[in-house]
């Protein structure tokens with residue numbers, strides 16, 4: 438069943454984190470200025486989509502030794518970008534001084550089969566950050582984002598139950614479901630990169646209390662301790678932690694943490710049941726468990 442647009446729900450999603458690959462990219466190439474030069478990334482947040490990738494990037498950006506590419510670059514997963522070559526990729530990076538680490542995030546990398554080998558070919562020493570959250574919640578968040586984008590473009594949409602279930606069973610072809618099968622995607626990365634080069638961040642824990650996750654990420658990136666609890670405050674209006682730096686407050690934009698689209702209880706339970714085995718396989722791969730549904 439297709440539904441027509443409820444006009445009141447229309448909100449245009451202007452978040453950089455959910456931008457399409459081609460936008461907000463600067464045309465400059467490998468320039469240097471007083472802030473340093475543009476270097477290829479030392480570390481990449483590879484996913485997962487809707488896992489908290491923007492929050493992790495912005496939080497790591499609080500560190501003086503970290504410089505981040507603000508926009509998602511989509512270099513390794515979008516052929517048009519990949520064909521532009523390394524000079525173009527480097528031109529998307531921030532300016533850094535010696536000793537500063539360059540970080541980019543593109544959540545689309547995690548599930549794209551061609552990406553691990555391409556990253557390895559560029560930099561076999563790259564450090565990879567993977568932020569995961571409860572894959573059932575992630576799926577609903579993924580659907581909600583697509584829904585908002587469709588509403589903004591005045592396109593019809595289908596309710597989540599219709600996309601998720603086929604004849605009463607979870608439909609394995611539903612793309613948002615496939616993106617939640619973390620073990621499948623991680624297996625491809627582990628064919629290429631050693632486990633020690635992939636740091637798993639608990640996205641649900643990052644929401645509850647960002648500091649401990651940031652501390653572990655700093656350690657993984659071999660950064661001196663800098664980020665502390667003083668860098669975060671809980672914003673009860675937003676319902677999330679926001680960032681504090683040099684007296685300035687910064688919350689993520691409204692596309693992060695918006696109310697999720699509804700999914701009926703039975704369908705949600707079917708989804709959790711379906712995900713139980715993939716989740717266990719993922720836990721075995723990463724050597725830890727998460728309290729997911």
Ligand code: A3P
Nearest residue numbers: 487488489490491492578677678689693694695
């Ligand atoms: P929801 O919108 O489903 O709540 P990404 O940046 O990868 O698209 O992830 C978006 C998710 O980041 C949001 O999902 C939200 O839960 C999570 N998040 C984590 N920390 C956050 C923070 N401090 N502020 C806002 N959202 C945060």
